[in-house]
Amino acid sequence: MTSSADSGYSAFNAQPNIYDEAFDSCGAPRPTWAIATHAVGSMEPSALHDRQRDADRLLDAEGAGHLVHELAFDRGTDRHGVPFAARVESRPWRLDPLPYVLDAAEFAVLSNAAIQRMRLLEALLVDSAGERQLVRDGVVPASMLYSLPSFRAHTAGFAPPRWLMHYALDVTRAADGTWRVVRDLTDAPSGLGYSLLNRAVLARLLPDGLRSAGAAPIASHADRLRRSLTASAPADRPSPRAVVLTSGPAHPTYVEHSYLATRLGYHLVEGADLVIREGRLWLRALDGLEPIDVVYRRLEDELLDPLERGHRGGGSGVPGIVWGARSGHVTLANAYGSGLAEEQELRPYLGAAAERLLGDRLQIDHLTMGELLATAPVFTGRGASALEPRRVVLRLQVLNGPDGHAVMLGGVGRVLAPGDSPEWPTALLAKDVWVVGTTAPRPVAVMAPPQVDFGPSVPKRAADALYWLGRAAERAEVAVRAARVVGVQLDQDPMLTSVGDGGWAMGVGALLAAARNEPRLSTSELPLNVGLTGSLQATVAVAAQQLALLVQEASSVREFLSKMTGRVLGRLARAHGQLLDEASPTDELDSVLVDLAALAGLVMESTVRGPAWRFLDLGRRLERALAVLGSVEGALGVDSAPMALQPLSEAVLGANESLVAYRRRYRSDVDLNAVLELLLRDDANPRGLAFQLDRLREHVAALAWPQGVDLVQQASAAAIAEIDDHVAGERRVSLDSYVLAVRGPLLALSDAIGQHWFADPVNPTLMGGF
């Protein structure tokens, strides 16, 4: 391969006696490096830079769920009162466009070692909860074992169907070229989702390279996980239901939780979504409690059950779930107490434990302190070749299911930053691991027992989040549109501020305040000099805040949204920052409107019409109906001078995206009654009040919810009332009372939705007692 020889990488790898993945000790390229460079194509630094940019973009699009972590959430709180900043914990990683290639024979060594370790750790867990042979024989010192916080004393006597379903093993190559074990992961092993995600990116970036290299596919590992989960259900459940349990978007590996749930087709649930009753586990769904049989927990032992010793996080988690698992009514994968097996303190005794429990010797040694590691070429963009030698830790994924142990033929390689400990890498840079030259037959698709169709079931929390997602999207659009319309009017005619004795300025000030959802000020309270610039900035800030809320709500319900939605959310997340940074953001406002329209389109076109969609749309329609009323009341409620009325009416029409429709219909100067007709009563105007009320009526009818039907009926009845021109004290009192009469039942509807559909008082509190 001339390309590798040309890359100039060898010049930077001037570390004698240290194994390098690219070149052997004589400086000749290794066959696996030739495969990697061939897959990437050109090794020119500029070409590599392009590849990296593409990889960044694709990763962003695939894993937009992580954007919630990326947002500069330094302001405000979410609707639960949790500060945004407190939720920012992880940073997204970059994917190296150069794969880490291993040949099948070498991978088989790792694979066998990983299976051996998984069997050992499972045997150790069985023993520590059962016979305690390791303690009886003095293989493991009791004073150490029983002092580990991860030793769950109350798992004693516990015999789950399987301790470990999923195990991950970190390995790395030492400087002499042989492999070392770095770390075991048995509690809630991460990396499987990241592996699939990274591979999805490289499959799009290097489709031909992947094919010509003959890299083993890894996607079937997710299907195997699903089969294993289903098969682990308690015996009497013919069509078991499984969920993925997370602690929520603040968890450092939440991106993966969301990605895996979507990939498995399971609900991603949080502790508050589940409840134990009569020993069984139930999901709090919109239609009541639904039984759950298997929990793929991404929540560590210490966060799982507040009734258990050593629980962290007050009352959070699922009270009684360990009890439910003990009684065999629900399966936890991995079993509660599995965290013990990954303890570092056990490591010195694992060799002896393997001999005692398996009658076997450990196949790979542990990494010792200060041991030198091998290097691999990593794209850093620096130096003549843009590549530098770096240490890499590979994470292997093993599943134990009905068809036995299976190691995923690939994985994630985490690139250590200089000074990083191999155990705790900064993990900002990852490599996709390819296994080439496998002769194993392609996995055969096996029919799994059917998962009960979750179609109509929606966890209450998810419905809640979708509803607020709809409201935030709409409120963001309202604020953006109002700011944009007023800004453009002002740019085109700066003299407008003095038109009609300041009537325009006062009117658009009220329009902007309404868009910010601020209560209407009475005329006498309006400041004489309405600081329009400040008001515009405040409105943009509200738009940005609503975008942040939108992304945040969306990130907790990613599995309900189409894959493409992730990209749009990514763009909106970035727009959030730009809106706040730019002084004159008209262009940015335009692009936000386009993205919001794309989001709305995806929601309409790519979301299954079920209760999930219905709550999202309910939120949108309700927010829009309230926004139309607010804009009309704010801008047109004041009896302003005729000179001001014309631009003001245009502003209101523009803010409701109805100006073009108005001009096409009336082909005239603006007439107040015609404006009100189009905005409030024309049921063909998709931006008007009447149209929103029609949609609301459909939704509450479909939900078979009498209280909702009644409230929408009240609003609709008020909405057809006539509005005359009665003016008193500078206000169009007839319009004011119209708005009040319609808004009342809509606000009542808003309260009722929360009370009726979402208000399950889930606030677990720990109680002590002497």
Added chain:
Amino acid sequence: MRTFRVTHRTEYIYGTAMADGFTVARLLPRDTPLQTVRSAEIDVTPLADEWEESLDPFGNRVVHFAVHHPHFALTVTSNLEVGLETGELPQGDTSWEGVVARAAGARGDVAAEVGPFLAHTWQTPALAALWELTGDVFTSGRGVIAAVQHLCHHIFNEFQFDPTFSDLSTPLHSVLSERRGVCQDFAHVSCAALRSVGLPARYVSGYIETVPLPGEPKLVGVDASHAWCSVWAGEFGWIDFDPTNNQMPPLRHVTVGWGRDYDDVAPVRGVVIGPSSWQTLTVSVDVAEVF
């Protein structure tokens, strides 16, 4: 044999109705070589919707129960009646180093029995400051019973009983540096000190009789659950001592259960699910001898 009756009442009151309540109670006593449980029952108000009794890994009786209907209050009352033999210290003694070596080298059932009680836990950590307590006590070749008696004495003299100082979250190092605390703290200090020299030690949870005997001072720790310590002394088995009252062996002590520390045998641990609200906790304990 003397007979004691215990009533232990724990009452939670919530500001608003709770939807679900889960409770783990370790209130039912176990038999010991000196204690015979005559009767023991737990009453819960409101009536529990689920109830399960089991044994924990240390052989203690555990009750799990749950209420799944709206409730403004939860009351857990245990009524016990036990017969107690008066304990006596064994005749003779054996060197504490010998016991330490035996515990460390134990195999088989003995290893499984004493192993957990050699381990330092978060409530009984291995602190360097423990040496101040053990240094003068565990001198070379001394008998284990004599040494533990000395330790019990030492803690009783050095530490001040002060219910205002500590609660369950007070770390052991504060108790050690301030030399004050309550019975749970002194039991933890004892366990940590014994384990730091390699002796297996249990944290024992239970009650102490509240009525002072004529001519004796009123005992500390009345009207509350009580805790003390038990040391493994090789061929002499487990020997209880109460550092809060400087008694060895303890008298008039009703044992509920034991573990590595308080967390293993917390009398009541629960979680309620409901709206955010205030809650109050009231505990009362009454121990009386029945003649």
